[in-house]
Amino acid sequence: MNEFFAMDGYGIYLWPSFALGIGVIVLNVILAWRSLAAAKLDARRRLEMQA
């Protein structure tokens, strides 16, 4: 297992690289959902004001 994480001594570069890539993937999903939730809230408020 240690050998796997060491990655021939390149682990200190490889794992942060994967963390960055996966982090960007997860972050983009969160930001997109937050953007949609904010847009829905804004639209609801607008409709309430019109009513």
Add this chain to the structure above:
Amino acid sequence: MNWTWFHRLGSPPHVYGFAARWAPWFGGAATLAIVIALYGGLVLAPEDYQQKDAFRMVYVHAPSAWLSLMAYSTMAVAAAVGLIWRMKVAHSAAAACAPIGAWFTVAALGTGMLWGKPMWGTYWVWDPRLTAELLLLFLYFGYMGLRAAIEDPQKADKASAVFAIVGVVNVPIIKFSVNWWNSLHQEATVMRMGKPTMNFDMLWPLLLMFVGFALYFAAVVLIRLRAELLRRERGASWVRGVLA
């Protein structure tokens, strides 16, 4: 030829419904593809004879870089469609692509730096490929900044669309920079004329990762597109229906 499908793309409620239905499917398929590709790339693929295990960074760096270019190309095409056919949905789609593309440009630059240090001995060089990729990040910032700076949505659409279309010239520059100029960056190994130069055991996880990233991009664009459409059409009657 029947153009009904194209005209439907101009209808915000139709596109909103389509995005709501399909985003989870794209997201699910993307997750599956990325998880399998990660296992294939990190565990099953043999180490490279020159770069040893460092080559495995290709499984996150290359798809990120490719997605940064695909997002910009998609954005420019959507902007052009919006400009030519005056389609508001297309401008919304272009706006939805920009933040995703910017984040994956950051990922491509960051993972490239982490790969560059053990291979080239430095995190950064002002190499044509790296410099053009950095310029791509500034183009995304410019596009988003321009849209945010103009209050009138129609003027913002037009100005940002022209900006996106002009900036697309950077995409082939990034792609072919390694062929046109002397570069530390290696030449294309997968997306090139002729056969890929990679061994199949290394290649299939990478190809699957490309597929996963493409599906992921589709899923996130569709979520962001829904948000863009709601913001733009918040006073419209169809919005009342979808929020009920």
